[in-house]
Amino acid sequence: MSKSPNRMLAVIFGAGYLLVGLLGFTVTSGVSFFATSGGRLLGLFEVNVFHNVAHLLIGAALLIAGVSNILASRIMNATIGAAYLLLGIAGLFLVGSEFNILAINSADNVLHFASAVVLLAVGIGADKVVKRPTAANH
Amino acid sequence: MSPITRTWLAFAAIGAGLVHLALVISSPAPFAVVLVGLGIAEFGWGVLTFARANLPAPRLVRVVAIVPLLAWSLLAVAAGVFHTPWLVTSLPLMPMAVAGLFELFAAAAISVHLRRSPGVVRPAPGSARYLAALMGGAVVVGLMTAPALAGTESGRHAQPHGSHDATFAPASSVHPGH
Numbered sequence: 001m002s003k004s005p006n007r008m009l010a011v012i013f014g015a016g017y018l019l020v021g022l023l024g025f026t027v028t029s030g031v032s033f034f035a036t037s038g039g040r041l042l043g044l045f046e047v048n049v050f051h052n053v054a055h056l057l058i059g060a061a062l063l064i065a066g067v068s069n070i071l072a073s074r075i076m077n078a079t080i081g082a083a084y085l086l087l088g089i090a091g092l093f094l095v096g097s098e099f100n101i102l103a104i105n106s107a108d109n110v111l112h113f114a115s116a117v118v119l120l121a122v123g124i125g126a127d128k129v130v131k132r133p134t135a136a137n138h
Numbered sequence: 139m140s141p142i143t144r145t146w147l148a149f150a151a152i153g154a155g156l157v158h159l160a161l162v163i164s165s166p167a168p169f170a171v172v173l174v175g176l177g178i179a180e181f182g183w184g185v186l187t188f189a190r191a192n193l194p195a196p197r198l199v200r201v202v203a204i205v206p207l208l209a210w211s212l213l214a215v216a217a218g219v220f221h222t223p224w225l226v227t228s229l230p231l232m233p234m235a236v237a238g239l240f241e242l243f244a245a246a247a248i249s250v251h252l253r254r255s256p257g258v259v260r261p262a263p264g265s266a267r268y269l270a271a272l273m274g275g276a277v278v279v280g281l282m283t284a285p286a287l288a289g290t291e292s293g294r295h296a297q298p299h300g301s302h303d304a305t306f307a308p309a310s311s312v313h314p315g316h
Contacts, residue, residue, distance in 0.1 A: 005272075008265040117276050125145060125188040126268065 005126040006073035007066050013077075013119065014063030021055030028052060031103075038103035045111060048103035070127050081119030088112040139193055139251045141262055142271040147247055148187035149275045153283040154240035155181030157233050157290070158206075164291030166228055176206060196248045203245040207238050236286035240279075 002008065024047040027039030031048050038048035047055075058080055065076035087102075091109040094100045102108075139147075159177035162170045179202070186194045193199075210229065217225040262268070287293045 002265050005265040005268045009269055012269075114276075114280075117280075118273060121145065121148070121188060121272055121276065122269065124185075125148070125272075126141070128191050 004070045004073065005122050006070055006077055009118070009122045010062045010066030010073040010077055012066075013115070014059045014061070014066055017055050017059030018063060019059075021052050021059055024052035024055060025049075034101040035103055036098060036100040044107045046103045046105040046108060048101075051102045051104075051108075054102065074123055074127055076123075077119045078123030081116050081121075081123050084112045084116035084119065088116055139247075142268060142275075143247055143251070144187055144193060145268075145272050146275040146279075147193070147244055148184045149279040150240040150243050151180045151184030151187065153279040153286075154237045154244075155179070155184060156283055157237040157240075157286045160287050160290040160292040161229065161233055164228070164230075166224075169228060193248070193251065196252055200245050200248045200252070203241040203248070207241055210234060210238070230289055232289040233286040236282050239282070 020041065024039075024041055027041055028047060028049050029039075031038045033049045035048040038046050038051065041047050062076055062080060065072040087104075088109055091102075091104045091112060094102070094104055095106060095109070104112075155177045157177075158173045158180060162173045162177070165173055183194060183199060213225045213229070217223050263271070
């Protein structure tokens with residue numbers, strides 16, 4: 001794993017997002033699933049229950065890919081990076097609207113864009129020569 | 139070229155492309171046409187540099203990276219000689235300077251690469267070192283690009299930061315120009 005930036009990033013981000021997803025539940029008691037205004041993680045990042053579940057799923061997907069193989073990590077990093085880029089752009093229009101079912105605020109948008117840049121850059125930029133997964137890769 | 143340097147080059151090209159594209163709406167038509175082409179080329183080259191194993195068209199890009207700076211300098215000279223200040227004032231100083239720094243970095247890094255070992259593929263750095271360098275490069279380019287974008291006409295039309303959610307911005311902060 002230490003030889004592949006994609007696997008390392010997927011494991012680090014996966015663990016990070018899993019932790020964020022779990023911590024999110026500590027600030028969303030009494031917040032409904034799709035509430036447009038939720039609790040604040042670290043006093044900054046607004047989340048509702050749906051947002052927490054999304055973090056848990058993204059974290060699990062990245063972590064599983066990271067511990068699996070390089071190809072899975074590359075695909076997952078690039079895919080989730082692209083999704084975060086779209087969410088970051090959409091978030092600029094969703095903040096303050098009735099369609100904000102993830103309770104996104106400006107701090108979330110910054111974090112989503114930052115995640116998108118790093119995941120996309122590593123996903124399409126690193127580990128370019130990848131063989132099919134073998135036993136040595138696992 | 140080291141994968142780390144290639145990553146920084148890609149970020150710099152994307153940053154320069156974004157700044158040049160943001161300058162389009164406030165520029166006179168002839169400048170706007172050039173800026174659109176330049177911005178798209180820089181952005182595309184940055185993405186290709188990430189995606190491809192080799193640096194795309196390094197000799198051509200080294201020249202193209204310098205041309206906008208030379209053209210900007212000539213405009214400044216012409217504005218003084220012909221008493222036409224709009225030639226310079228239509229291109230805001232700070233965004234142009236930031237884009238110029240990115241271009242200079244690209245030209246310098248590519249020149250060093252071509253002089254040293256154009257065909258040699260260097261061994262990949264360790265994952266931790268690569269990721270740390272990538273994140274460092276992203277932060278530096280982000281910190282330079284964000285104020286440059288804010289200094290363009292596009293940036294002035296953007297939603298004032300903090301207005302999405304008043305508590306995100308420090309309560310006592312005052313943002314000039316908003």
